[in-house]
Amino acid sequence: MRAVTMREFGGEDVLRLEDVPDPTPGPGQVRVRVAAVEVSRTRDVATRTGRHPFSQFVTLPHILGGDFGGTIESVGEGVDPGLVGTRVAVSNTETCGECEACLSGHTEQCAELTLLGIHRRGSYAEFAVVGAGNAHPVPDDLSLGEAAALAADGAIAFTQLQVAGVGPGTKLLVTGVTGALGSTLAALGNHLGADVIGLSRRPGQVPEGFNLAANLDAGDPNLTEALMEATDGSGLDAVTDNVANPDAFAAYFPALAIGARVVFSGAIGNPELPILPVPAAPLYVKSISLLGVRTTTPADRKRLWELVDAGFRLPAGSIAELPLEQAAEAHVRIQSGAQHGHTLLTVESS
């Protein structure tokens, strides 16, 4: 099969299109013909450099690529052959499903957790082998590109919005709204009935089709006032902050309403670990909750796909696609920050 391999860590030019042997599904596994794979800034681009903590788990030569959409092409021992031909969204994370951590819902602490495209060869390829339980059937009218984007960020977005208490009428601020996760949060927040205010360094790049109540510039020196204005003076009920930029935090904190919930999940705004300036008095006077979310849960993943079955879709314009052959170019675009929304590699059948 054709695959984008890397034989060493380094710049984007280590990504090479090669012919490699087809992977064979083992017991409990399926082989999926890849249609589209999400290119992830952290998991793919950073791991490729060799400087990310994930890099130590990679065995060279390697194939990057995690969450993807595709069609089940063959099955291993113990898997229903009737699944062949099923269109699926595949999540990159596999766990044992049996240990105490898995059974309590804290799957991220499973000792046997592995990531497709990190611990195992990934999906920048015509075929990928995954556990049958990680291949989720998707509706006929959902494109496999959108399936890949939702597999990547849909469930974690749902978890963050649940923890943030988002529902109809919630005035929700989404930081980093031009990114893959941020744009998913905005779309899902809208779907759940929230008034979504987007924040980013490039408000002009917010994909079309987003129904934002306001689209604000993170560099605005009067950001606090702009947020109060965007909420008609009532303040923010909820924030999902996946950037953790201390300056943005200092600006939105005074605009939080009584009982506001702020969810942090990831901290990509700063190469160093950002320190957030939390004023203690308003924190308790306004009963504000600051909450961390490590990852999603199997239950939330199930709920996300139920919402998709019931009609939730990402807005047009939030997904950019390049052919597999242009994997290096996709990495360059993501590194430069020029890319907004989801970036996918699409794979032609040969």
Ligand SMILES: [Zn+2]
């Ligand atoms: Zn486990």
